[in-house]
Amino acid sequence: MTRDQIDIGFKAWRSFLEAHAVVIPRIERLLDSATGLPFTWYDVLFQLSCAPGQRLLMHELADAVLLSRSGLTRSVDRIEAAGLVAREAIPGNRRSTHVVLTGAGKERLAQAVPIVTRGVREYFTQHLSEEEAAAVVRILGGVRDHARAGSGAEAPD
Amino acid sequence: MTRDQIDIGFKAWRSFLEAHAVVIPRIERLLDSATGLPFTWYDVLFQLSCAPGQRLLMHELADAVLLSRSGLTRSVDRIEAAGLVAREAIPGNRRSTHVVLTGAGKERLAQAVPIVTRGVREYFTQHLSEEEAAAVVRILGGVRDHARAGSGAEAPD
């Protein structure tokens, strides 16, 4: 790796960190002021809505929403207390639990989706041409996949 | 914006979120196990080391490290208690404070830099060609700059 590559690589890294640090709070703020929903709650509801039967096992949901197992337990506690999801026992499997989207959860998500969609477009996709979006998918998708697979000994949880 | 653009834009957004969610904990883990330093501490020390006189005002530092004002106050409290930075009064300006890197802070940073450099390379820049890194700088840098500038009414702090 040449000197220039090191420099441009470092700049890419900082752009990545800074874009995240700027965009995420903007979208959280937008979502909260419009719906009172934290972004992490939104992600839980959204991932459940994408799943068949609108339900997932706790550990499947943890993987989907990019949270640790214990972090998800706390989060689901709160979202369940708010009535937007429910834990359901699974017949014939007493060590796993399903998390299901409730009717109230669906309604709340339906309010939130257009807000988030607007925020993501305004703060992120608006600046990307189709080619650039494809480049981001390829580049950052590759980063994600390699980091997940690589050096398995360092996997969390 | 066409239908395909919406889809690819959404995929780009998810890749961005997921890459961050996977890579950051990996690097935090690496840094912590090698030096005992949290990544946020590292960033504070690093930003100070880049500044002339190795010192910055609190609000300058807050901008540099991508943390809220109050978040930085707490963080500097802890780092100062550990002896790695010091607050210094500014002659002729009694409402601002300088944060300065101490000798111990420099040593600690010197240990940490190669670790972080290695982690960033392993989990991030390794997968980027020079062209791709330049694309990331251009694209995500643009996202960052527009989000910072745009819709000023929503700026935090």
Added chain:
DNA sequence: AAAGATTGAGAGATCAATCTTG
């Protein structure tokens, strides 16, 4: 013993309110 999920303890972050200085 391993998988799935939860809990206790502790650290860190944010918002809104406050204090001080200019």
Added chain:
DNA sequence: CAAGATTGATCTCTCAATCTTT
């Protein structure tokens, strides 16, 4: 009053340890 920084209250996350089921 505005700028700079801090504090109080609250929320959420993570790690390590634990409990239950297979």
